[in-house]
Amino acid sequence: MIYPPTVVAMVTWITLTGLASAASVLSLTLTGPTNPLEWGAGPLTVDSLPRVTYVAHRGGAREVPENSMSGLMAAYRRGTAQVLDLDTQMLGDGTLVVLHDPTLNRTTFLGGAVRGMNVREWQGVRLRPRASLPGSWRSERPPTVAEVLDRFGGRIVLMLEAKDPRSLGRLAGLIRARGLARSVFVNSNDPEVARRAHRLGLLAQLWRSAEQLRRDRPEHWRSYVDLLDVDHRARDADLLRAVRSGIPRVWAHTVLTPAERDRALALGCDGIITDAPGRLARHPARAAQRGAMPLRA
Template structure:
């Protein structure tokens, strides 16, 4: 895979306008769908605007995935962990910050990441929705359950209810998101899938997000549950991809979208 060299500009260049006929929707996705997990965290800085923009411009994944957290003042921001320690030059709980304080946080590119990446401010959820909404289907994981009403309002305000999946590991929260008129994505670990009975979720789960390491029998039960979309996470090798596709999964959530889409099945 070619190494990317990127200098983050002072102002992120504008993207092309959304295509005519409205934003891409879940129904417009291909039969085998690739989602760039956190933008493609083995290829770009995870949950960064430069990383998501690079994944968009490469065009290899029709879905961009990111995580959401809520600050002390209710602002929704893009961050996976509950603390700043792993991915930024700062430390402490994300929830302790205000929007003003968030502007001083800088992402720390992961050691060994291909290419040259400069420190940058992690984006807010509003910035990501405004930049990519209407241009890609998005999946947004609500890491803080109490942030769901705010996230729902932001999606509705932008007319993106058919092109943004709201992701959670909590069945109760998925049901709540469905009642709010959102596309729901429910992720389950290999351990959870041993006891799960996905058929019971057909009425409110639009996308079942399953652990690629789950037993074949558990994956087949998910695929035959009647839930329309069953995608596997987090798939980073061609062999793992081929296994879940053979078992019937229709989507690949990956940290390495360029690698997997350039490697024949």
């Protein structure tokens, strides 16, 4: 089906702004192509990432409400990162939702275990933005993973941490059904979960703490890990071992300052996971010392 240019433009604008009042116009897409209109011939994939990649951790948790749709949207529009990171939990009915903690206590106005809720009850959850965040933010429901994939999938590379390993099969189904297997990293701290993600045809990401990296032998994972996510506080020798492991991408977390970023890049990391992408964008990396491209504004 071919839509008139005015309808295409309106649907695209609605999709990016998420205006609920325009639901009637958005429904025009339900009988048309399943791929987002912005894809063209296909979704944006990891092959499009620059040589040095910047990731908005939880959307950029020092700048926006973490793991919120409005925060992810703000990070997307600002363009200071090429990847959006978020965390996933699973409700008792199997619905995958976006939240870091296994309980609601820290980031919402409610309390209790996420696992004890169903999707109907989830509709009543509201995030509690931190008072220290710049700007003014409304309270909103944390999104489901499906909602995030539908809004951003194929438009920007995503990084999803599977906090509940039992959710991996459902997560794989959501990603593959949307044609996003090369557009979404699936993250875990467990090498066995990374191996399972690889076997499911996903891009497997493995994160490791500074303490874990002291004992790790990252070269053992290179056959199934697409992205090694390392603690920037690790010793130089441990970061160098990760960089030389043969794993295609080695990105450093969770970086807050230009000095932390420059050290990780100087040691050979090719990605920066940060709570403050806007701050790092205002302080370009010292490209002359590390021979890398400056961050795009």
